[in-house]
Amino acid sequence: MEENRLKGILINIWPMIYRILNSILYFIIGLIKTVLSIAFRQLKQGG
Structure with missing residues (x-):
């Protein structure tokens, strides 16, 4: 359950x-x- 919410947040802020x-x-x-x-x-100048 936590992981899904985290994925949702990540998808929203990824751009x-x-x-x-x-x-x-x-x-x-x-x-x-x-x-x-x-x-x-x-x-070039030095050489």
Whole structure:
């Protein structure tokens, strides 16, 4: 009985959790790309 209620809650909030995780992932990937491009430019100038 408890498990069913928990599943119901999870199903209701899953889209929200998914959106949050998605935006966090998107942000991290964007950050990594930015850092890599800056590092690449620095290497090109340094070399």
